Every structure is written in structure tokens, then in C-alpha cells.
Amino acid sequence: MFSALYDPSLIPLIALSLASIAAGLGVLLERRFALWLTLLIFPLGIVEALATLSYSVRMLGWYPSDIVGVFNASLVLYAVGLVVSLVLVIDKRSQLK
Numbered sequence: 009m010f011s012a013l014y015d016p017s018l019i020p021l022i023a024l025s026l027a028s029i030a031a032g033l034g035v036l037l038e039r040r041f042a043l044w045l046t047l048l049i050f051p052l053g054i055v056e057a058l059a060t061l062s063y064s065v066r067m068l069g070w071y072p073s074d075i076v077g078v079f080n081a082s083l084v085l086y087a088v089g090l091v092v093s094l095v096l097v098i099d100k101r102s103q104l105k
Contacts, residue, residue: 024052035097040104046097050090057087 027049034042061083064076071077 021056024049024056028053035100038104043097043101043104046094050094053090054087057083057090061087 027045031042031045031049034045061080064080064083068076070080
């Protein structure tokens with residue numbers, strides 16, 4: 009929240025991260041709102057990860073250094089993790105209260 013004071017363009021990313029935390033807590037507490045919140049923020053998370061990966065690859069390439077290679081690999085794993093978590097939440101929807 010403190011970074012939003014210096015750069016207001018980060019407010020949408022802060023809102024997305026807070027919504028992701030709320031969805032994660034909702035899944036842990038087995039609440040129905042977590043399913044809808046997950047379905048709402050999933051496209052935003054995928055777009056964020058793929059847009060960042062696309063920019064990184066266009067500017068620097070896939071593996072110009074170890075740091076950039078690890079960063080690009082982490083973005084791919086983040087996108088895969090989002091898909092897996094969406095599938096798990098959809099599979100668990102009958103158990104949510």
C-alpha cells in the first residue's frame with residue numbers, strides 16, 4: 009500500500025493482489041465467494057503474467073542471463089499455477105459453503 013503513494017499506476021496491481029489473497033483465504037475457509045472471486049480474477053492474472061512475459065522476451069530475449077532466465081521461468085510457472093489453481097477450485101466447488 010505504501011508504494012501506491014509514490015506511483016498511483018500500481019493501484020490496479022495492488023487491488024489484484026489483495027483480491028488474490030482474499031480468494032486464497034476464501035478457499036482455505038471453504039467459502040462460496042472464493043469460487044466467484046477466483047473466476048473473476050483468473051483472466052486478469054493470466055493477462056498480467058503473459059503480458060509481463062511477452063514484454064520481457066521482446067526486450068531481453070528468453071535467456072540472455074541467468075537472472076532473466078529465472079524471471080521468465082517464474083512467469084511461466086506462475087501462469088501454470090494459476091491454471092492449476094483454477095481447476096482445483098472449480099473441482100472443489102461442491103464442497104464450498
